[in-house]
Each structure stands twice: as C-alpha cells, then as structure tokens.
Amino acid sequence: MVNLFRTIERDMKKLELKLKEFLRIPVPLLSETGLYLLEAGGKRMRPIFALLAGRLFCGEENALFTVAVAIEVVHMASLAHDDIVDDSALRRGRPTLAARWGSEAAVVTGDYLLAQAMQLIYGLKNRALAAMLARTSTEMCRGEICQIQAAHDTGQSIYDYFYKIRRKTALLLSMSCEAGAVVAGAAGDEARALRQYGQCLGMAFQMVDDILDIEATKEELGKPVGSDVRQGVITLPMIIAMSGDGAEAARLRELLARKEKSAAETEEALALIRRSDGIPRSREAARRFVARACQKLPLLPNRPERAALERLAVMGLTRRH
C-alpha cells in the first residue's frame, strides 16, 4: 500500500506535467484560458480513478495517461461551459473563466478542449473508448439541461434528483474507471464492475458536494456557501427538507420557488434546511451509495489498487471541500 501511494503521488506529478504539455496550445487566448483552468487545480479525481483502474490490470502506462489526460480535459471543458450555465462568478476561490474572459471565450475554450480530448481518445484506436466518450458527453448535456429546466422547481422528486446527478457527475467518474480498465485490457465483467463502482461513487460524491454547499464554510468551499439555493438548483437535502408537513417545510418551499431571493431570504432558506433532517438523511444516502460502490470491488483482482479504490470511496464521505 505504501508503494502504491508512492506510485499515485508520482502519477499525479506526471499527470500535471502531461496536462500542462497538452495545454501548451499555439493560440494565445486558448493557452491562457486552458492554463487558467488547469491552475485552478481541483482534485484530479477522475484521472486518479482512471489510473488506479488501469494499474489494477497492469495497463501500459502511455495509453493509460492518455485516457487520464483526455478525461480531465473533458472535465475542464465541462467546467468552462457549466460556469456560463451556472452564471457563477467564482470557482475554487477564483473568478471563473467566463467571469474573467467573457462567455465567448469560455464557450470556445470548452469546445476546443472537448475536440482535443476527442482527438486524444481517437488516437488510441479503441472504438469502445470513443463510443463511451460520445455517449457520456451526450448524457452530461442531458443532465445539465435538466438542471436548467428544473431550476426553482420545488416539485422535483428524489428520482429527478438522481436522474440529474447521475448525468451531471456520476457518468464521467464511471467512465474514468471503466476507460482505465478497458485501455488496460480488463475483461468485460471487470470493466463493468468498475463502471458500476464509479457510478455509485459519483452519485455519492455529488451528494456530498450538495451537502457541503449547505453546511460547509466559505473557506472550506473556496466559494460562497449556498450557491445552489441562490441559483435555484434543488438538491437532495432541500427535497427532503421540503417534504415535511410543517410550517417550516412550507416556508422553505415558498422561498426556494422564488427566482429572485434577497440575501436574507437565502440565509433563511439555508437555516431551514440545516434545521431539518435533510442533511443527515442525505449523508445516509451518500453512505449507502459508497457501500454499493464497494460491493463491486470483490469482483476485481485482489491488489493494492483495489484497496486504494475502497479507501478513496470511504474518504469521499468525510471530505470538507
């Protein structure tokens, strides 16, 4: 396990170099916006899972890193576009690309990065991977669209929420795990187990994100708390908190349905959610998804990477940012 952590650390350094190299684009604006997205950091969660999944099957390193880079670049592209969609001014404590360079530049940067990721994946000459990327992109858009359409809609069910976060978050993490395994030559049932692991984990991760957006501090998040409430994105803790019969649930429904909320109203809504059982019950739901993810692991080779996948899954539940 110690050796594995050393490998992961080395992999992460190599990944940063490869990403930087990849984003050395001979078009001034694009290299600036690309590097800006890169330097915003993030957890590089998706490539870590892709590399671990690939290493579990002793995959060839070059192809594995190509997949890892491509997936992180797809993620960066989606961030560039989501920030236009979300109209967010801050991400990870810094102005978003759209806020700094304008939506035009953010749109084209995202388009360019996605096209480049497609080219990377094609280069591997693996049809399954290319099809996976196209399918995942399509579904990610559907998730984003649902989020736009369902904004301020307090009638959403838990099912609607799951539909949305599965597409918005879980599928790309799922693809990361599956693609790492596929490029490393895993068998069909092993790749499927990793896909399911990644999907359950992605669901749990998004739930934790949605919880943190309500109960973390601004410092922990790197952006103001309550952005979901402000933007009318209805998340699981809110759905649960709104489901009661009492006056507080009714008041919360009223507040969340408003398209324009004052700062005081946002605070009031946050306080109502925090006082309800929305957060503990959402945590419990996330915990169940992590457990389901881990249930898939015994189908995989018993190697240190498998233990790492289990540990990362559990760690995701207690993170604060």
Place this chain on the structure above:
Amino acid sequence: MVNLFRTIERDMKKLELKLKEFLRIPVPLLSETGLYLLEAGGKRMRPIFALLAGRLFCGEENALFTVAVAIEVVHMASLAHDDIVDDSALRRGRPTLAARWGSEAAVVTGDYLLAQAMQLIYGLKNRALAAMLARTSTEMCRGEICQIQAAHDTGQSIYDYFYKIRRKTALLLSMSCEAGAVVAGAAGDEARALRQYGQCLGMAFQMVDDILDIEATKEELGKPVGSDVRQGVITLPMIIAMSGDGAEAARLRELLARKEKSAAETEEALALIRRSDGIPRSREAARRFVARACQKLPLLPNRPERAALERLAVMGLTRRH
C-alpha cells in the same frame, strides 16, 4: 442532369425528415431549441455537398444520409455557440437561440448536438470519419478564437483573414465533400480532390458572405447589414479598403479600430468600404477560389454529380443571400 436535380430535390426532402427525426429528443428544452435551429432553415449547403460527393461514387444511401445529418448537426451546434460568441440578436431574420432562450440553453444545446453528431459518426464504424470530425472541430474552434482575438484589429493581413475563414467555414464544407466520398468508398486521390474542392469553395463562400454583409440589403440578408463592421470582424473588403494611402483609408482604419461605434459611424465605415475597390477585388478573389475548386473536378468520375458540383460552385458567386 434533370434526373439528378430530381434526385437532389428528393434527397433534400428526405434530409429534412431525417433531421427532424434526429431532433426529436426526449428532453423538452432540447427538442424545442433543436427544432428552432432546424426550422431557421439555412441552405443545407453542407449536406447537399456530402450527398452529391457520395452519389458521385454510388455510395450506399443510409450511410450517406447519416454523414449528411451528422454534418448539418455539427453546423447547427456551431451556430448555437457562435451566436453567443457573436452576441448577435438575429440570424436568418429571427432571434438567435441565445437571444431567445439565454446563453445557458444555447451552450448546452450546442454541446448536446455535437455529442450526438459524434455518436452518429461513430455508429458508422469508420475511423477516418471520426478522426476527421475531431480534427475539423478543433480547427473550427481555432478559427473562432482567432476571430474573437482579432476583433477590431485593423492591422490584420489578408493571410490572417484566410487563416480565419479557412477554419471558420472552409474546413467543414471540405469535410462534407470528403466525408461523403469516403463513406461511399472513393479512392484516396478522389477523396482528396473533393476535400480540396470543398476547401476552395468554402473560402469563396465565406468571402461572398463577407461581401454581402456590406453590400446586400437587410431583406436579402435576413439580418441587419454591416454586422461585421459593428462587431469588429475585419473581413477582406475592409482589409483591402484600409490598405490605401489616402485619407479615406486612414479614416476607415480609425473607424474600424473603435470598439464602440455609433450608428452613424457604422454607416460611414460601410460607405467608405463600398466606395473603395474592396468589394470588386474581394469578388475577384472569390472567383479565383471557385476556379481553383473547379480545377479539382476533372480528377473525379465524369458523372452528372460532377457537373452539379461545378454548377453549384459557380452559382455560389452570384447569390444574394
């Protein structure tokens, strides 16, 4: 030739049906925005060329229509995103998608359509086509980025202009011709000839567009004249008009460099360009590109489709919208 025109007409009807079917998306907002883009019409220039190129080699109809639909969808996706980039309020006489549904919806619609086009192309299991699409998308983004960066830059050369329109317009038309040929099983040198034909023709088409934006009427264009001048997009007639030593060229340089222009200043700039030799010389340049396009045709099978490709090329020079 008469039979061929009947075939083209039938193909166009079939294409409309296929596009409509393709855009019957089970996500309410997406099916609305998709159909809106579809109903905006347009000339369906790219699929016509793809179908003609494919029919020239007696290609199988299903695969050919898949390519034609995918390429038109890529074009629609780029329009959805360009309208955000261009900040245009009208396209083909109607509000743009971004103006009507907001940039968020326009971004996701474009992303979704592109992902769907990728899926269509993958379905053909032809690696050359998939790689072509990824490469073309990448270069189209570069063209768009150049346009953003070079806005209001009156120091641009004719070379800069060619670099930009090649990527913005010519490559997708070039891909249409090449992809139609490839999917129909054309030989390498025939596919190449069609790629070059499409590229020269695409250059000419964009030049004619840029000329019309200066000298057509609002009714012909379906949008206000002079949008390039207003948005600071420097086109060939402007570059030529600015290149003189006289006072009018100097005044034009001064006007075009301004980021904010009054309506009177826009009119003044348009009048200066119209009075210069920018338009006749740009027409001559477009004519030369059409001639170069047609020079590639003798390399292709001598069939009615080839004559149609020649006629379409020449007709492009005299269109008024």
